[in-house]
Amino acid sequence: MDFYQGNVLRIDMSTCTAKVEPLNMDWARLYVGGKGLMLRYLWDLTEAGMDPWSPENPLIVAPGPFAGTNVSTCSRVVLGGKSPANGTILDSYCGGSFGSILKFAGYDLLIVQGCAAELTAVFIKDDKVEFVPAAKYAGMLTAELEESLRADFDPHMTSLSIGPAGEHKLLWACVSNDQYHKAGRGGTGALMGSKNLKAIAVAGTGRVTVGDARAFLEDIERIDTDYILTDTNYWVHEEGTPVLVDVTDGAGCQPTRNYASGTFAGASHINSEAFKKIRVKKRACYQCTLGCRNFHRINDTEGEGPEYETIALCGSNVGVDDIDALMQFNHLCDEYGLDTISTGNVLGLAMDLTEKGIHDFGLHFGDLEAYLKIPEQLALRTGVGAELAMGSRALAAKYGHPELGMQVKGLEAPGYDPRGSFGMSIAYATSDRGACHMRSFPIGVEVVEGSMPADTLDESKAEFNVTFQNHYAFKFCGIWCDFWAIDYEQMGMLMKHLWKREVTEAEMTQIGERVWNLGRLFNLREGYTRADDVIPEVWLEKPFTDGASAGKVIGTARFNEVLDQYYALRGWDKDGVPTEAKLTELGIDVRL
Ligand code: SF4
Numbered sequence: 001m002d003f004y005q006g007n008v009l010r011i012d013m014s015t016c017t018a019k020v021e022p023l024n025m026d027w028a029r030l031y032v033g034g035k036g037l038m039l040r041y042l043w044d045l046t047e048a049g050m051d052p053w054s055p056e057n058p059l060i061v062a063p064g065p066f067a068g069t070n071v072s073t074c075s076r077v078v079l080g081g082k083s084p085a086n087g088t089i090l091d092s093y094c095g096g097s098f099g100s101i102l103k104f105a106g107y108d109l110l111i112v113q114g115c116a117a118e119l120t121a122v123f124i125k126d127d128k129v130e131f132v133p134a135a136k137y138a139g140m141l142t143a144e145l146e147e148s149l150r151a152d153f154d155p156h157m158t159s160l161s162i163g164p165a166g167e168h169k170l171l172w173a174c175v176s177n178d179q180y181h182k183a184g185r186g187g188t189g190a191l192m193g194s195k196n197l198k199a200i201a202v203a204g205t206g207r208v209t210v211g212d213a214r215a216f217l218e219d220i221e222r223i224d225t226d227y228i229l230t231d232t233n234y235w236v237h238e239e240g241t242p243v244l245v246d247v248t249d250g251a252g253c254q255p256t257r258n259y260a261s262g263t264f265a266g267a268s269h270i271n272s273e274a275f276k277k278i279r280v281k282k283r284a285c286y287q288c289t290l291g292c293r294n295f296h297r298i299n300d301t302e303g304e305g306p307e308y309e310t311i312a313l314c315g316s317n318v319g320v321d322d323i324d325a326l327m328q329f330n331h332l333c334d335e336y337g338l339d340t341i342s343t344g345n346v347l348g349l350a351m352d353l354t355e356k357g358i359h360d361f362g363l364h365f366g367d368l369e370a371y372l373k374i375p376e377q378l379a380l381r382t383g384v385g386a387e388l389a390m391g392s393r394a395l396a397a398k399y400g401h402p403e404l405g406m407q408v409k410g411l412e413a414p415g416y417d418p419r420g421s422f423g424m425s426i427a428y429a430t431s432d433r434g435a436c437h438m439r440s441f442p443i444g445v446e447v448v449e450g451s452m453p454a455d456t457l458d459e460s461k462a463e464f465n466v467t468f469q470n471h472y473a474f475k476f477c478g479i480w481c482d483f484w485a486i487d488y489e490q491m492g493m494l495m496k497h498l499w500k501r502e503v504t505e506a507e508m509t510q511i512g513e514r515v516w517n518l519g520r521l522f523n524l525r526e527g528y529t530r531a532d533d534v535i536p537e538v539w540l541e542k543p544f545t546d547g548a549s550a551g552k553v554i555g556t557a558r559f560n561e562v563l564d565q566y567y568a569l570r571g572w573d574k575d576g577v578p579t580e581a582k583l584t585e586l587g588i589d590v591r592l
Pocket of ligand 1: 073074076095096236283284285288289290291292293481482483484
């Protein structure tokens with residue numbers, strides 16, 4: 001079979017057994033791979049209302065069909081399940097090499113269920129699966145852990161692993177691959193930790209067949225030169241995401257001091273120009289020609305990143321403009337296995353509660369000494385970290401100020417305040433995993449391009465979000481990297497090799513829409529309703545007093561009107577439930 005290996009590896013941690021099942025090719029045709037295929041399996045493997053901490057909650061690891069070939073950026077992989085952070089769908093992506101190596105080992109999908117009696121590592125080499133007691137790796141930080149796994153298992157292996165945060169089941173613990181690549185959002189590390197699974201190491205000696213290799217390689221070469229290494233994408237290589245610091249700061253939407261402002265006085269100390277001065281090399285995920293990764297060194301700290309989200313949430317949002325301290329903080333989050341978006345939100349909230357005199361956590365904006373202790377305290381749930389580990393929503397509610405917790409559906413917000421980019425309000429509210437900038441990104445047209453006004457919210461923004469979400473849902477079936485502005489024409493050039501025929505934009509759009517609707521059904525099944533498609537009230541009603549977006553207000557009534565329009569465009573009823581006609585049109589075979 002070309003592109004697919006035809007195999008799903010099922011692992012039961014409770015019995016330490018593994019078996020191989022054939023890939024459901026009907027689902028592969030309907031959902032392609034990555035996000036879509038993961039979601040379809042997730043629906044079948046879970047009962048409504050399942051406790052996300054239960055052993056039955058599957059950790060599903062799914063590459064896209066092009067993983068293991070030399071299509072640029074496609075070694076990425078999605079980790080999915082029911083989110084332990086908030087009970088929505090969990091689909092979190094990481095770069096590195098795991099997706100490709102899993103395919104070389106012979107699998108299109110890895111499904112892990114159950115819970116081991118003790119901390120365990122799983123070693124997969126082609127058709128051999130070994131369960132290894134992992135007491136020696138307990139508490140190990142991610143860099144040392146990967147070195148140890150290589151020494152103990154196979155020098156050519158790659159791995160998904162958790163740091164101490166995952167072992168302690170922190171709600172926003174992440175999973176690491178090749179040290180600097182993280183499946184960050186939604187608690188993938190907590191899900192692994194709940195299974196007593198420290199690491200999955202994989203090595204593979206197989207290959208992926210593509211059919212007409214000459215035609216395939218010709219198209220890849222053409223895509224690389226004509227569509228990837230172009231001005232549209234090249235900013236990610238030359239600058240990387242730190243370039244967004246000046247963009248968001250200039251637009252008045254950079255989270256600053258727990259979103260109290262959209263502009264940060266210290267932005268020039270932590271922007272792209274500042275990071276270029278400490279950049280020592282560029283790096284890339286396996287088989288990626290874009291190579292967006294910036295490797296920095298300052299004093300005793302070196303490593304990849306931080307990316308924009310880390311700079312915004314763990315920099316401006318907590319009042320830190322010291323680039324050395326920010327590098328150290330990012331390094332500690334990498335090593336302990338923490339998502340930096342949630343970490344920066346929770347820390348900013350705790351600082352805000354302290355400075356407003358609501359509760360004294362001993363944390364203040366810009367206090368570097370306390371700041372640098374936070375990653376370890378959160379990961380080990382010690383000191384102030386024991387309480388902060390409850391997350392923004394619960395922490396803000398506990399102290400009687402839910403309006404200070406900047407989250408949607410319990411997931412802490414990324415680095416784009418909707419007051420400076422109104423379309424982000426609908427993007428966040430309708431995102432399938434809570435506050436997320438990787439389902440739709442209206443700030444791209446509202447601020448970066450300026451082709452739509454940033455301070456209006458109307459049906460055109462609803463339509464933009466629907467179109468973008470469908471596009472990205474399909475793109476993440478691929479799984480093409482977020483940083484490649486790939487369009488349907490380019491995806492079609494590759495899909496043609498997968499399906500051995502021309503594939504139209506309409507077909508790809510429909511797959512994206514199918515995936516989006518299946519995610520919506522999952523969240524509805526788990527109890528989410530229209531009442532949860534909301535964003536923090538301050539984003540709608542409280543204008544900034546400084547910066548480029550000062551005085552601008554979305555307004556709750558306007559937001560609700562556009563949410564209605566969004567539902568109508570999606571073919572959902574007034575409560576945000578997909579209609580029977582829409583589900584039938586999309587060929588979705590499950591129902592609430
Ligand atoms: S663009 Fe960057 S994150 Fe994306 S696959 Fe390439 S190196 Fe990895």
